[in-house]
Amino acid sequence: MIVGFMGLGLMALLGNPSTTWAQNDDTPVAKSGSIYSYPGFGMPVDVIGATTVTTGLSGIGMYDPTTSNLSNPGVWALYRYSVGSFQFGLTNHHAEDSFGSAENSLFSLDQFHFVAPLIKGRLGLSVSLSPMTRSNFRLYQEGTFTAGPDNITFGIDEQGAGGMSRFEVGLGYRITRGLSVGAAIGSYVTSLDNETFIYFSSLRYTPVAFSESFRGSDLGARFGLFYRTQPKEDRAYDVELGATFQPSIEMELERSKEGFKSIGGQTQLVNLDIDQRNQFGLIKTAPELAVGGTMTWNRATMITAEWMQQQWEEARFELDTDEEAMYSNRTKVGVGVQYHPFRRVTKNGFFHNMKYALGFSHDTGHLTISGNDIVTNKLVLGLGLPGRRSTSSVDFTFTVGSRGTELDNLPVETIWGVGVSLNLAEIMFVRPKFQ
């Protein structure tokens, strides 16, 4: 059942690449996320390896042969049989500030990752599809302006969807028994679509509707390093360490703007950027350095700690320098614990056949607004169900958190979400008789 479900998920993901690439979801509900994903080309989406998905951490410093790890290319060298994962979830954002409140929900297809060992335990191939940034928001603003003798009240309803996605292929190679390295090259595609409706209090003004699209693509790379101690009979614990580096990516973004206009009495769809002002602009992602480590006791208890730094002050968004000015360097730290009792206790029992996990992360955010960092704190509770006849599993996550600050009338978001990770293992290279 798990395998079948995962197969359907993969077919859905790969069979509709435009949906995946654009991160758009045309369903009438559950398509808006954090309001802080409005500025620039979206909010950064961290790679969450299936290895640590139940703690909400990326898993840079952790290897699990039964679950894929997209976050660290150095880990890909270690797999002895193929693994894959498919993650999706729904996140609810309740935002409040001194102006009002909003309730937004986002259903997201988070990632697909597949790793196949080319040389078992030494050289591994990784193929993945994952988001880099996500911009899914809906906001409503009201204001007034004076036009000649009139004081007009207006409302702006703006919805945005999209972000930057990457399709990535990479290799991991084990250099020594404990040390491995990896690198990946990816095609990065940015696709942002905003729709704006403006309503006016005066009937003299007809509502204005227009859409903006941003498109761009380029190639990028990232690198990983992974080290783990070799198990010893007389030692109750093992240690794993990992580090990754992602250089910044630059791409030229093309903006198009369209809307319906009454022209000489006839309504036509027209390009609103015909004079080509601001039609092209450079964007540059933040370079990222991350390190993490995991200590495992008795094979069943794992404590993970991570630190990540993204230099958003180097990032660019030329099409709106005001939004670009909000970028500030981002630091994220996290700690998590996983308990897999079935690895240690050899007795049958309902609660012994599950994975338990708890994780916490503190993120200073990539935006500084009016001198305030947009901090995100998240607590993740994870529960995993290993398969009955294979090492495949289904992991569920439950997330609660908050983002933002009340200072300077900024919105505070209460976040909670549910997520599912389908982890597939042993499907290609291991015959059933080996299981």
Added chain:
Amino acid sequence: MMPFKHIRRQSLFKGMSSIGLILLLFAGCEEPGVVGGAFIDDEGNLVTNEFPVKEMTPTSSVSYSGRLDVVPMGHYTDPLFGEVTSIGLIRPDLNSVNLNRIDSTEQVGLKLVFNGTEYGDTLSTAFFDVYEVAEPWRGRQLRYGDDISFDRNKKIGSFSIAEADTAVIPMPEDWIFQYNGFISDTTGATDSTYVFDMPGLAIVPDVSRSEKMVFLDLGTDASGVVESETTRLFSEDTTGTFQYQRMADWGAAVQRDPSAIQPQTSYKAMNTFESFQKVDYEFTRESLVSQNLARVEMIFYEDTQLLEQSLPGSHVRPAVTQANIHIVDEGDVGEEVFAGSPVFTASRDTAINGFRFNLTSTANLFLFDTLQTHNYYLTVESNNGLLQQTVLHGPESSDESKRPHIIVTAIE
């Protein structure tokens, strides 16, 4: 892999999936609200720009004064628009359905119905004498300024109008006799001779005693159908039965003394086309701010100070409620604005005492297509017989806020 009970695992998986689905459905509802105003400044993208109308050039035309909606009649000395004297002209029809040959026992009268609009001193009484017209005329050919003679020796009667909106004038026997001769003629060749031999009736204001104009309602609705209670010739027999005859033709001989106030920086706009304006404005890419226009409007303001100060307390002018812009690139301007349809219309905005034309579609034509150069003419109302007149501030007005201008609201 650890052994376990298959049934429990399946139940747990189903349970977890159900909980997840419920949570997904519950969380799937959205209520977008007003948040983020402290850091999202979309308001800054809404931009307005104003630029002036370049020039207003006074224009005039001698337009038609017959077969209009109403017939102006009376005398009034308007300090702003000049002394106006208007003689009403009507000619009863011959072949209306209800009026056959008039019997000598019948009472015959002319019932004049006015539309209630007044121009002048509302407290005064207007005095009129009704005479037979002395020369042939046709309503469709009458123009403002035409002088139609009447025979002062053939007076039909007199009446006055104060607040009442109807007047009844008994018709003399000799007129009835002559008229009877035409309606009893069955040869079918009476129309032309009727126009020449019996040209109709002139309703002449007593200039010395009248300081008010009233407007005769001919009672035709938009489709041309004559309403029952309207201006008509009627007869009443001994049994009290009424018959009526509608008007075959009507018009006005209007004379205006031009010696009136000539504003320096304001412009007269009259629905008689005795004065209207050629308007010059120009769009540029810069003045329109962006291609994403919310509204482009051109505003003209009435010179209310001049309009009000030029009228004594109890005096009124017929209200101007609509202004129009015509495009006339070739041909006779007066004929075109009289017969053609305006490209823009604007109702009077009582909040600003002005007229606001929506030019958004035309501005988009300039931005996205080819907007040809046109000659634009600003008129008020239509030439309907009501003497509707106003004065508009011009580009050189001393009150800068009242100068005609174009306001652009755009999204950058």
